[in-house]
Amino acid sequence: MTTFTITPRGPFSLAAAERFYGRWEATAGVRARPGELLRIAFLVDDWRGATGLVVRQEEPDGPVEAELCSTVGDVDPARVEAQLTRVLSLDHDGSGYPAVAERDPVIGELLGSSDHQRPVLYHSPYEAACWAILIARVHPVQARRVRLMMSETLDVDGVDLGVFPAPETLLARTEIEGLSDEKVAGLHAVARAALDGELDRERLLALEHEEALERLRRLRGMTALGAARILLRGVGPTDAVTTVEPRMRRAAAIAYRRPELLTDDAAFVELAEAWRPYRTWVSVLLRERAPEPPDSV
Numbered sequence: 001m002t003t004f005t006i007t008p009r010g011p012f013s014l015a016a017a018e019r020f021y022g023r024w025e026a027t028a029g030v031r032a033r034p035g036e037l038l039r040i041a042f043l044v045d046d047w048r049g050a051t052g053l054v055v056r057q058e059e060p061d062g063p064v065e066a067e068l069c070s071t072v073g074d075v076d077p078a079r080v081e082a083q084l085t086r087v088l089s090l091d092h093d094g095s096g097y098p099a100v101a102e103r104d105p106v107i108g109e110l111l112g113s114s115d116h117q118r119p120v121l122y123h124s125p126y127e128a129a130c131w132a133i134l135i136a137r138v139h140p141v142q143a144r145r146v147r148l149m150m151s152e153t154l155d156v157d158g159v160d161l162g163v164f165p166a167p168e169t170l171l172a173r174t175e176i177e178g179l180s181d182e183k184v185a186g187l188h189a190v191a192r193a194a195l196d197g198e199l200d201r202e203r204l205l206a207l208e209h210e211e212a213l214e215r216l217r218r219l220r221g222m223t224a225l226g227a228a229r230i231l232l233r234g235v236g237p238t239d240a241v242t243t244v245e246p247r248m249r250r251a252a253a254i255a256y257r258r259p260e261l262l263t264d265d266a267a268f269v270e271l272a273e274a275w276r277p278y279r280t281w282v283s284v285l286l287r288e289r290a291p292e293p294p295d296s297v
Contacts, residue, residue, distance in 0.1 A: 002068040002077045006085050010094030013115035014038060014057035014064055017088055020120045020288065041070070041154045041161035042087070042123035044080060045201070047194070049073025050163040051080050052156030060115060064090065070154050086201070089118035089281070092238045097278055104274050106255050107282055110289045119284040121236045125201055126194040127164050128234025129219060132226030133186040134179075146178045167191035186221030193219060204235045232280050239277040243268055248287040255286060
């Protein structure tokens with residue numbers, strides 16, 4: 001078995017990542033057991049194979065140990081390590097994250113209750129873009145059902161997890177049950193973009209925020225919200241902010257008891273200044289951890 005260790009820079013709890021991943025409809029993650037263990041399977045982002053891993057952490061903020069227990073195709077362990085590190089947002093230095101809590105009591109409470117939760121990213125910008133096509137104008141449950149139907153099954157430590165098809169496999173499918181012809185065309189456009197390198201993570205990360213969004217919006221069937229999610233949750237910068245995510249804006253309005261944050265872009269951007277240099281992380285934290293709204297909101 002191939003194993004590797006990732007040493008977090010700053011606070012990190014695998015248990016918090018496992019809770020996030022297991023309930024996230026855009027993945028095939030499952031909470032097979034409670035506690036600090038994560039089973040994860042994904043298409044390796046050079047499209048040459050897929051892998052399944054068991055990931056453990058003995059204590060919060062300590063080393064993260066990963067074991068490759070399943071592989072299909074020609075899998076490069078070094079690439080898998082880099083990809084898992086990115087998916088768990090461990091490729092960035094989080095040592096300054098607690099300082100945001102000191103500046104902002106609202107975020108401080110959320111960080112404390114979430115074990116300083118970092119975002120769990122899509123397995124790749126390619127998968128993020130495919131999910132953006134699948135989820136557009138449909139219920140998440142329906143989109144997840146289609147995603148799972150499209151996926152191959154990989155046994156990971158006794159648990160079957162789905163792995164999304166590679167771009168070449170997706171292009172070979174002219175019809176997909178549950179999807180319109182336009183959505184299939186959108187998925188094909190994403191697959192071609194991935195093969196052409198247009199969805200390469202490092203390439204997108206090197207671009208200015210607005211330029212990256214503009215390129216992503218050119219994909220067939222891509223909405224502004226979809227492009228923002230690809231960038232923030234597929235590419236994974238730590239300090240970008242978007243105003244087009246309604247659930248996050250609503251969460252901010254509730255958490256800060258400031259209804260104007262729902263509609264006033266300038267007010268929201270000004271508020272987010274206090275979250276630097278972790279505006280992406282805080283935005284995701286708000287979206288996932290903020291309380292449900294009262295009836296009056």
